[in-house]
Amino acid sequence: MAEPAISVDGLVKRFEDVTAVDGVSFSVRPGTCLGLLGPNGAGKTTTVEILEGLQQPTAGTVRVLGQRWAEAPERLKARIGICLQETRFYEKMTVGETVKLFRSFYPAGIGVDDAIHLVALEEKRDGRVGKLSGGQRQRLALAVALVGDPEVLFLDEPTTGLDPASRRGLWDVIEALKARGRTVVLTTHYMEEAARLCDQVVIVDHGKVVAQGTPQALVAAHGGQQLIEFEARPMPSVEACRALPGCSDVQVRDGTLRLAVRGLPEALPALLRTVEAAGATLLQLSTHAPTLDDVFLNLTGRSLRDEED
Amino acid sequence: MPDNSHPLWQLFLMRLRALWREPSALFWIFAFPLLMAVALGLAFRNQSLSRLTVAVAEGPGQERLLSALAATPGLQPETLPLEAARRALATGKVAVVVVAGDTPRLLVDPGVPEGRTARLLVLDTLQRLAGRKDAISVPEEHVTVPGGRYIDFLIPGLLGFGLMSSSVWGLGWGLVQMRTGKLLKRLVATPMRKSDLLASFIFSRLSLAVLETGFFLAFARFLFDVRVAGSLLSFVLVAATGALSFGGVGLLVASRAQNNETAGGLMNLVTLPMTVLSGVFFSASHFPGWMQPLVKALPLTAVIDALRAISVDGASLWAQGGPLLVLALWGAGAFAVALRIFRWN
Ligand SMILES: Nc1ncnc2c1ncn2[C@@H]1O[C@H](COP(=O)(O)OP(=O)(O)OP(=O)(O)O)[C@@H](O)[C@H]1O
Ligand SMILES: [Mg+2]
Numbered sequence: 001m002a003e004p005a006i007s008v009d010g011l012v013k014r015f016e017d018v019t020a021v022d023g024v025s026f027s028v029r030p031g032t033c034l035g036l037l038g039p040n041g042a043g044k045t046t047t048v049e050i051l052e053g054l055q056q057p058t059a060g061t062v063r064v065l066g067q068r069w070a071e072a073p074e075r076l077k078a079r080i081g082i083c084l085q086e087t088r089f090y091e092k093m094t095v096g097e098t099v100k101l102f103r104s105f106y107p108a109g110i111g112v113d114d115a116i117h118l119v120a121l122e123e124k125r126d127g128r129v130g131k132l133s134g135g136q137r138q139r140l141a142l143a144v145a146l147v148g149d150p151e152v153l154f155l156d157e158p159t160t161g162l163d164p165a166s167r168r169g170l171w172d173v174i175e176a177l178k179a180r181g182r183t184v185v186l187t188t189h190y191m192e193e194a195a196r197l198c199d200q201v202v203i204v205d206h207g208k209v210v211a212q213g214t215p216q217a218l219v220a221a222h223g224g225q226q227l228i229e230f231e232a233r234p235m236p237s238v239e240a241c242r243a244l245p246g247c248s249d250v251q252v253r254d255g256t257l258r259l260a261v262r263g264l265p266e267a268l269p270a271l272l273r274t275v276e277a278a279g280a281t282l283l284q285l286s287t288h289a290p291t292l293d294d295v296f297l298n299l300t301g302r303s304l305r306d307e308e309d
Numbered sequence: 310m311p312d313n314s315h316p317l318w319q320l321f322l323m324r325l326r327a328l329w330r331e332p333s334a335l336f337w338i339f340a341f342p343l344l345m346a347v348a349l350g351l352a353f354r355n356q357s358l359s360r361l362t363v364a365v366a367e368g369p370g371q372e373r374l375l376s377a378l379a380a381t382p383g384l385q386p387e388t389l390p391l392e393a394a395r396r397a398l399a400t401g402k403v404a405v406v407v408v409a410g411d412t413p414r415l416l417v418d419p420g421v422p423e424g425r426t427a428r429l430l431v432l433d434t435l436q437r438l439a440g441r442k443d444a445i446s447v448p449e450e451h452v453t454v455p456g457g458r459y460i461d462f463l464i465p466g467l468l469g470f471g472l473m474s475s476s477v478w479g480l481g482w483g484l485v486q487m488r489t490g491k492l493l494k495r496l497v498a499t500p501m502r503k504s505d506l507l508a509s510f511i512f513s514r515l516s517l518a519v520l521e522t523g524f525f526l527a528f529a530r531f532l533f534d535v536r537v538a539g540s541l542l543s544f545v546l547v548a549a550t551g552a553l554s555f556g557g558v559g560l561l562v563a564s565r566a567q568n569n570e571t572a573g574g575l576m577n578l579v580t581l582p583m584t585v586l587s588g589v590f591f592s593a594s595h596f597p598g599w600m601q602p603l604v605k606a607l608p609l610t611a612v613i614d615a616l617r618a619i620s621v622d623g624a625s626l627w628a629q630g631g632p633l634l635v636l637a638l639w640g641a642g643a644f645a646v647a648l649r650i651f652r653w654n
Pocket of ligand 1: 041044
């Protein structure tokens with residue numbers, strides 16, 4: 001198997017009174033996208049900034065493209081692109097001037113206009129940065145991250161504040177990069193985004209990895225049960241529903257029955273047979289499959305509530 | 310221009326754009342020193358021509374005194390009751406009080422320059438009034454010494470002050486903004502060479518200092534007919550050296566500040582004492598002898614002394630070794646310390 005594009009082993013970062021990152025390990029294969037998820041203050045930005053060489057780890061090792069940061073930082077910097085959680089570029093410069101400035105730092109890269117095109121900011125090319133909207137600034141930061149044609153791209157909450165079309169646009173950019181064998185590390189608070197883009201997801205909380213794997217594996221392991229909601233006339237009895245295969249919970253709400261089941265393939269046909277056997281008509285039926293959202297809440301929801309007290 | 314132009318050039322453009330497109334920065338760099346020059350130049354323009362006001366306190370023979378004093382060139386007498394005259398003297402509205410009487414008396418504060426001059430003129434008038442005859446008649450020729458006016462003295466001082474402000478604030482403020490906006494952090498995450506960033510700051514400071522100096526000199530010439538007696542090139546070289554030295558101080562002040570308040574406080578802490586001590590508006594030699602070594606060691610004193618020597622006395626650049634050494638030491642020392650302790654994020 002190819003050498004990982006990024007490997008992190010036992011990473012620890014302590015500030016005076018907080019341990020922001022507490023023994024994080026993971027690795028990222030080249031040409032894939034890793035999503036770093038976690039509640040506010042979980043240590044995502046700190047982890048990413050250590051990977052970017054902007055912060056020194058307290059302990060642990062980090063390799064990016066097979067290199068440690070201490071070895072040849074300048075050469076490594078030329079091969080990565082980054083988008084910080086927040087950057088205020090010079091307000092008095094135009095979008096084009098800003099991208100051009102950053103392009104000048106890289107020995108190789110894409111054209112200034114191409115970078116601007118990738119984030120669909122052509123209209124604002126000659127507009128001042130100070131006059132951009134929040135989402136447009138975010139896209140400028142992305143153009144700046146892309147202009148050096150990076151082998152590894154680090155994006156810290158790149159889609160926060162983006163409208164749906166821009167978000168899709170960014171997804172397309174990331175898919176295209178992956179298709180060219182480029183590696184992407186991103187943090188996000190949007191689970192559908194992580195599920196859609198990431199080959200691998202690492203969920204951190206309080207600086208520790210609480211789960212990692214493919215989105216599908218995480219959903220299967222931590223998503224909890226499938227839900228079936230239905231209405232029929234006449235209603236089957238609660239006892240009959242409870243007897244369905246894999247059913248663990250039955251609730252009645254506003255004339256609707258809600259079943260929690262282990263797997264749809266066994267439970268759903270059985271339910272239909274039960275309804276039919278009772279001579280009832282099905283009026284409405286819907287199922288809800290667990291998503292990464294459920295995984296996230298199941299794994300980190302408790303700690304979020306703890307912080308609120 | 311191709312997309313991959315030189316980083317140093319792009320960074321230099323960034324610095325210039327930041328200033329050029331910021332009206333308030335342009336105001337402080339170009340308009341403010343000029344406005345000060347205009348205000349002070351107007352205030353002190355007629356200093357040599359203005360007549361000294363003297364009060365004649367009411368008493369016997371006051372009419373005769375009044376007309377004799379009015380006839381003396383340079384004096385402007387007015388009659389006041391004694392109490393009012395004393396108050397006018399205490400508040401500096403009159404330079405001297407003549408109390409009319411059989412033998413007139415003088416009230417004067419000899420510690421005030423106008424008082425001293427007025428006293429001589431009044432005494433002379435009183436003696437003539439009493440019948441004194443001049444022993445000889447001294448012929449006089451009226452000349453104006455070029456470079457001897459207050460404005461000639463003031464212009465180099467204001468230019469030094471302007472260079473200090475624009476260097477310390479321009480460079481320091483710019484850096485702190487870049488730090489608080491995470492732009493510095495974003496820049497060091499690229500393969501940009503830190504020396505390129507530093508050089509862009511130095512070059513933009515130098516170009517602006519030369520522009521600033523040229524602009525200020527042109528206006529001083531146009532408005533007040535102030536001329537540089539020595540070599541113009543030497544004058545500009547000293548100004549540029551001063552700007553670099555202050556640039557180092559600005560860099561040092563901004564090397565760790567995390568927010569605008571801290572940075573602003575530090576910059577005031579550095580620039581205000583120098584503004585007072587370094588002889589911007591009056592000669593720094595007025596400070597007592599024990600303070601002179603301190604005053605002379607300040608970079609603003611050094612740059613103003615050298616600029617004045619070249620502009621007013623027509624001194625050569627080579628004679629400015631002392632001040633230039635002071636500037637070089639400040640600049641190099643500040644740069645060295647700043648680079649050592651600089652905080653990028
Ligand atoms: N420079 C610092 N000094 C002290 N504490 C810090 C510093 N940077 C981060 N922290 C702390 O480390 C913890 C992790 O912060 P981090 O920014 O990595 O969180 P995050 O996961 O990116 O959160 P968010 O989703 O809000 O962006 C937080 O408790 C934060 O207060
Ligand atoms: Mg963060």
